[in-house]
Amino acid sequence: MSTSLTSGAIAAGEKSPVFVSWIDFHGRSEGIARTLGIREWSDGGGTGPLPLRYLRLWTSTWKYLRSQKPSAVIVMQPPVVALLAVRAAVGKNVRICGDLHTGTFHDPKWKWSTNLVARLLGGSNLAIVTNESLAGKVRNQGAEALVLHDLIETYPDVDSLGAFEDPALTYLVRGSYALVPITYSYDEPLDELAAATHLATDISWVFTGRAPKDFVEACNPANTVFPGFVSRDEYLRLLGHANVLLAPTTEEETMQRAGYEAMCAGKALVTSDTDVLKDFFGESALTVSPEAERYASAVLEAAHRQAEFEKRITELRTDRVYEQSRALARLSEWIHGDD
Template structure:
């Protein structure tokens, strides 16, 4: 782990855009504590030990991505009481069936030792209702650097127009509806990232490309060449990393009409219910209005970049308290 004089950043994942950007905005090198153990208890044990060793170096504050609750518990137990704990609470902290049971414990630790950073006002209200100080920060948006992308990735033909659908195949992603939307729009090419289950691969229509896991360079190439980005969810309070990425690149976006997504993207995006007919209709509409939608996204990006500096200043101020 690389450390500044004041803050450490710890995430128990291979990589996460929001964690990396938030740490970078605070002048911190993000540390992703990895383990390749297939047996989950062994993986968490190894990550706990690795984190414990990293925390031996004193810091004024530790920024910990949530979930899993174990990473925050490790920081809580292995730092002194003067160390401020900052919980970077993703939506899964409260909504993921695997981790929502631990939300009261997460909030209790932060109430005693620090504060929360959340991506939207809905999650902020959950923190405030438990008397946890909170800062709303959507991450740290930067303009996508097209100059660093040399060529289109090999899984798509150079010059091919396609809708990019970044996926984790998580609990809140309407996978079956996306597949059906692709099936009823054979004139469009759909590119889905992430490791798809065999059932998805078996039922994918011919105009849909499953990339599997892609490298950072390959993903940048997909982002640079996508005509449209689809970021769909069935969860009400979930922000969309794919939506942020579309905004950074000025790429037309189709997303879900939840309250938090409408509040953030406003009239810069198109909105589709997580149903096949709606997704197909709005993605098709986006392809017919590419220049207009790209212009709207670029305008919104300028506004959001101006806003985010205030949130980062609030986080830094709380660390100094």
């Protein structure tokens, strides 16, 4: 479990807003909380069967919120159980904002609860989503929705981060590589990604996270790297040295955390040709259908035109930061009760 105080330097016990996430760490939650100057409290629930972890999380959430008596709560969604736990802890007199990730609407494990989440966030509450299409779905259920993308900022220069923690990764900078930060989830075309590693052999492929055994075995062993879960600084090193970032999805309404990170780092980006991603990134990224041949050719093209795409996405970042500032101002007004 981690509890972080943001730049607001809120004293312990002071009645103030808080961002609750049932995960050990999530960059979106941390970034939004830090920018708003509120507490960010996260807990992954430890190990063991899911019901046991949820029981621990319900208990820890209850204890934390009852002790803090927050003036408002933002809670990451899914799971809907976290929203229910927050509501049980703070009662009906404290406003709740749900940060609705795309899985709330599309993940087979949680889409059954979409309407319930929207109803719980009705009245004086609020839902945050990442695009207008999802906002429309929330509003159709009678809840207020605010479109807010992941925090877009400028990442530190990779040279300031020093050498890789894992010396075995150092060789990557002597060639070209594509960084693919995925979660091996329902909306990621794993078969196509594995096949792409066999088609684009002039570049290395770096897949972060806990890769399933069958995926590892399906990839080309000659040019794929699996560093596993890495520290935040190590991830920024991998990102900073990468020639291209690949952010794949098969879901139409999914925004990509990796795509935001490419913008923050000013990196060449390949992502999926969905309407929401094409609308957000425009000509600053290569958007292709989730097919092995398309991924392979686009990664090679983006690496070849690396400087051009880095310039485009850095220029777009300026516009997106301005849009983001307006959404954050609206959220700040809501969370501090200035309606």
